[in-house]
Each structure stands twice: as structure tokens, then as C-alpha cells.
Amino acid sequence: MSVFIQQFLNGMVLGSIYGLVALGLTLVYGILHVPNFAHGAFYMVGAYVSFTLMNAMGVNYWVAMAGAAAVVAVLSVLSERLVFNPLRHAPPIHDKIAAIGILLFLEAGVQAIYGADFHRMPTPYNGAVSFGGIFMQEQRLLIIIGALSLMALLHLFLKRTMVGSTIIAMAQDREGAFLVGIDSNKVAMMTFAIAGALAAVAATLYAPINLVSPAMGHLVIMKAFVIIIVGGMGSIPGAIIGGMIIGFAEALGAFYISTDYKDIIAFALLVVILSIRPEGLFTKGTR
Amino acid sequence: MLQLKNISVAYGEFRALNNIDLHVDQGELVVLLGANGAGKSTIFKAISGLVKPVEGSIQFNSEELAGKKPSYIVERGLVQCPEGRKLFPGMSVRKNLLLGAYVHRRDKEGMQRSLKEVYELFPILEQKADDAAGSLSGGQQQMVAIGRALMSRPKMLLLDEPSLGLAPLVVKQMFEVIQKINEQGTSVLLAEQNAFAALKVADRAYVIESGRIVMQGDRETLMNDERVRKAYIGG
Numbered sequence: 076m077s078v079f080i081q082q083f084l085n086g087m088v089l090g091s092i093y094g095l096v097a098l099g100l101t102l103v104y105g106i107l108h109v110p111n112f113a114h115g116a117f118y119m120v121g122a123y124v125s126f127t128l129m130n131a132m133g134v135n136y137w138v139a140m141a142g143a144a145a146v147v148a149v150l151s152v153l154s155e156r157l158v159f160n161p162l163r164h165a166p167p168i169h170d171k172i173a174a175i176g177i178l179l180f181l182e183a184g185v186q187a188i189y190g191a192d193f194h195r196m197p198t199p200y201n202g203a204v205s206f207g208g209i210f211m212q213e214q215r216l217l218i219i220i221g222a223l224s225l226m227a228l229l230h231l232f233l234k235r236t237m238v239g240s241t242i243i244a245m246a247q248d249r250e251g252a253f254l255v256g257i258d259s260n261k262v263a264m265m266t267f268a269i270a271g272a273l274a275a276v277a278a279t280l281y282a283p284i285n286l287v288s289p290a291m292g293h294l295v296i297m298k299a300f301v302i303i304i305v306g307g308m309g310s311i312p313g314a315i316i317g318g319m320i321i322g323f324a325e326a327l328g329a330f331y332i333s334t335d336y337k338d339i340i341a342f343a344l345l346v347v348i349l350s351i352r353p354e355g356l357f358t359k360g361t362r
Numbered sequence: 363m364l365q366l367k368n369i370s371v372a373y374g375e376f377r378a379l380n381n382i383d384l385h386v387d388q389g390e391l392v393v394l395l396g397a398n399g400a401g402k403s404t405i406f407k408a409i410s411g412l413v414k415p416v417e418g419s420i421q422f423n424s425e426e427l428a429g430k431k432p433s434y435i436v437e438r439g440l441v442q443c444p445e446g447r448k449l450f451p452g453m454s455v456r457k458n459l460l461l462g463a464y465v466h467r468r469d470k471e472g473m474q475r476s477l478k479e480v481y482e483l484f485p486i487l488e489q490k491a492d493d494a495a496g497s498l499s500g501g502q503q504q505m506v507a508i509g510r511a512l513m514s515r516p517k518m519l520l521l522d523e524p525s526l527g528l529a530p531l532v533v534k535q536m537f538e539v540i541q542k543i544n545e546q547g548t549s550v551l552l553a554e555q556n557a558f559a560a561l562k563v564a565d566r567a568y569v570i571e572s573g574r575i576v577m578q579g580d581r582e583t584l585m586n587d588e589r590v591r592k593a594y595i596g597g
Contacts, residue, residue, distance in 0.1 A: 248448045251450060253411075254436065254441070256433045
């Protein structure tokens with residue numbers, strides 16, 4: 076039983092990170108109506124910014140996280156202003172190509188500066204806690220608590236504040252949003268900033284138990300795509316619960332089947348879920 | 363109050379509007395008659411800033427609005443309730459209405475007052491306040507759409523085919539409400555195919571065909587005009 080709980084907690088760690096990344100992806104999808112392939116690169120850049128702030132400048136872990144969130148938020152807004160906004164009247168395929176362009180640009184840029192080597196990110200939380208025979212690294216506990224509180228905050232912002240509601244309004248009916256006086260530029264910039272910050276925080280939380288490298292965003296973003304497809308494109312609860320489903324499936328699959336297959340499990344699950352519910356788990360009606 | 367001069371709109375090669383001239387004075391209820399595809403909605407989209415006219419001027423209270431952003435135009439008090447309603451289907455009725463007051467978002471008291479007024483106009487919406495807007499019937503959704511537009515406290519309301527797809531009894535109620543809104547001081551520009559019902563409440567009307575204004579006049583003139591009767595009223 077304690078082994079199962081251990082794996083359950085591992086799944087929650089993975090699910091929290093995937094959920095944070097997928098949330099940003101799903102919010103931006105509501106604005107762009109195409110998946111932002113560059114989102115994984117924002118995640119990767121977030122880890123490098125934190126890494127640099129801590130290693131080269133010796134700042135505190137939390138300050139580094141905030142710094143990374145700010146830098147990536149600005150980067151994300153810049154991509155919206157300089158790339159996606161000028162393309163808003165172009166066919167959707169142009170957005171997709173541009174997003175891949177940003178992804179390649181950021182990866183090549185990071186590789187040029189830091190090289191392709193793996194780096195370890197330090198964390199002040201190296202200890203472990205135990206309760207009832209279950210051991211857990213502090214960093215993992217931090218991931219779960221941090222991610223869940225961020226999700227709760229985001230939820231409150233989107234549901235309870237007028238400014239947050241504009242993001243949802245724009246995703247639900249673009250023209251309707253314009254006609255109540257919502258400024259599409261402001262909403263788009265705000266959404267990209269939030270998505271970028273979430274990706275950077277997720278990366279800073281996860282990197283200490285993983286490694287930092289230019290390709291670190293690939294698998295995470297692939298899984299985030301699986302999550303928003305499974306959860307329903309643009310659905311916020313879908314992104315959170317979808318993240319948890321993939322996280323649990325991976326952790327339990329790695330333990331009970333084989334660690335070699337853990338990355339395949341997410342995609343196998345995608346095939347299974349889509350063959351049962353092609354519209355995703357949380358999509359209400361058709362768009 | 364609202365004055366369109368020589369407005370033309372093109373969608374690529376296709377010219378949807380040709381040199382439209384029209385005006386709505388303070389307190390008037392003006393009807394825009396025309397069949398599907400005549401260009402009524404395009405006029406509305408041009409006024410609200412959703413499409414940019416290729417030429418011409420749109421003045422509202424002597425301020426030029428052509429080329430301005432939709433949010434700016436709403437802030438000036440020129441508000442559209444669009445065809446197809448364009449509600450936020452997954453949000454509650456109350457949330458839809460409150461978002462209608464987005465331009466007054468810092469005035470919480472004013473928002474609550476407007477909300478009360480909308481509930482007085484459409485009592486059913488208060489009962490359905492927590493339901494998702496997308497789950498309501500067509501007539502109720504139209505009420506939400508009009509209510510949402512009223513929440514921004516418009517000086518002029520643009521109503522695009524509010525009777526579309528509604529049962530005759532509901533259509534009748536809808537026109538009563540529109541008349542009431544107008545009597546309370548909001549100028550109204552109303553696009554309709556339902557000429558008979560619309561002309562009954564109108565001060566003046568324009569008839570639009572394939573992107574041009576082909577006829578205009580006050581209620582009696584158009585009601586009694588042979589061509590209007592044939593084309594839109596049936597008899």
C-alpha cells in the first residue's frame with residue numbers, strides 16, 4: 076500500500092508540472108486558436124533564466140523563480156506582439172509555422188549561449204520529509220503545493236475578477252468580447268504573459284529533480300499537447316485534470332509496467348481516450 | 363447623433379457596401395430593412411469597428427469613428443447587440459450581463475444598478491442568473507444579448523435582427539421591449555427583415571438592397587409604399 080501511495084505522489088508531482096504547462100498552452104489556445112508550439116521553449120528558457128540567476132548571480136531560489144517568470148512573461152508577450160499579432164488575419168497555418176520558428180530560434184539561442192550540455196539546478200530544499208512510512212523529497216512536496224496553489228490562484232483570477240473573465244470571454248466568443256468593449260490586444264498580451272510565467276515557474280519547480288538542457292522542453296510540451304487534447308482544447312479544468320491523469324498514468328505505468336515505457340504511456344492513453352471521446356474529456360458541445 | 367457618409371466596405375474583391383449615407387438623430391428609432399445578405403450586418407460591423415470601411419466617414423456626436431477600435435467605440439456609448447447574439451455560452455447569465463458593463467468595470471455600484479434595471483426589464487433573467495447562457499432558449503438568449511448591451515449604458519443601441527429565429531409571441535415581446543428602451547431615451551438603430559413589426563415601432567426607415575440604400579422615409583411613407591409592401595410585408 077505504501078508503495079502505491081509513493082507512486083501516487085510521484086504521479087501528482089508529474090501531473091502538477093504537466094498541468095501548469097498545459098494551463099498556459101490552453102489559455103493561449105483560446106486566444107490564438109492554434110496550439111503554440113513555442114510554449115515548450117518558453118518552459119526551457121524559464122529553467123535557464125533561473126539556473127543563471129542562481130549559479131552566476133547567486134540569488135535565492137524564490138527570487139530566481141520570480142525573475143524567470145518575469146523574463147519569460149516578457150518574452151512571451153514579445154512573441155505575441157512581434158509574431159502572432161501581425162499574423163492575426165493570416166491563415167492558421169502561418170501561426171503554426173511561426174510558432175515552430177520561435178521554438179527553433181529559442182532553442183538554438185540557448186544552445187549558442189550555454190552549449191548542449193546538461194546542467195544541474197540547485198535547490199535549497201534537498202531534504203526529505205516522511206510521514207507514516209512514506210518518504211518524499213522536499214522539492215517534490217514543494218512542486219505539488221506550489222503548482223496546486225498557483226492553479227487555485229489562477230482559477231480565482233479567471234472566475235472572480237473582471238479582468239480575468241475577459242480571457243475566458245475572448246475564448247468563448249471573440250466578436251462578443253469586442254462588442255462589450257474588451258480590448259483584444261490587452262487580453263492577448265495578458266494571456267501570453269500568464270502562460271509564459273506559468274511555464275517558467277513550472278520549469279523552475281521541476282528542474283532541480285531533473286536536468287536543465289536545451290531539449291528539456293520537448294517531452295514536456297508533447298505531453299502538454301496530449302493533455303489539452305485529452306482535456307478538451309481550451310478547457311481549463313481539462314488541462315488540470317488531464318495533467319493529473321497523464322502524471323498518474325506515467326508514474327504508475329513506470330512502476331508497475333516498466334520505466335522504459337513511461338513516456339509512451341501518455342501517448343497510448345491519448346489514443347485510448349480519443350477513440351472513446353473524440354471531442355476530449357471536458358469539451359462542452361461543439362465550438 | 364450618428365451620421366454615416368459615403369461608407370463603402372469591401373470583403374476582398376466583393377464590395378459589400380456602396381456609398382451608404384444614413385443618420386440617426388437623438389432619441390430616434392430608425393429601422394434598416396433588407397433581405398439576407400443585403401448588407402445590414404456589414405453596416406453594423408462597420409459602425410462598431412469590426413470591419414474597416416474602405417472609404418467614407420462615421421461620425422458619432424461629431425466625433426470621427428471610422429477606423430477606431432471596437433473597444434473605443436463601445437466606450438463612446440455606441441453599442442451593438444449583434445446578430446446571432448454572440449454571448450459567452452459557458453458563462454452564467456449574470457456573468458454575461460456583468461461583462462456587458464466591462465467599460466464601467468470600476469463603477470461597481472453603477473454595475474449593480476444597471477443589473478437591477480436589466481432584471482426589471484427581463485425578470486426571467488434574474489431567475490436564470492446562475493444558468494449558463496448557452497443553456498437558455500433562443501428568446502431568453504436574445505434577452506441576455508440585449509441586456510448585456512444595455513449594461514454598458516449605451517447612448518445609442520444597434521440591434522441586429524433581434525427577432526431572428528424567435529417564436530411570433532416572443533418577437534412581439536421583443537419589439538415592445540425595444541420600444542420601451544427607446545422611450546427611456548436610448549436612440550436605436552434596428553436592422554430587421556420583419557418589416558411589418560419593425561415599421562410599426564419605427565420613426566424612420568431605410569431600405570437596403572445589395573449594399574445600397576434604395577429607399578428611405580418615415581413610417582407612413584414606407585408602410586404605404588407599393589414596393590416595400592410587395593417585397594417585405596407581403597401584400
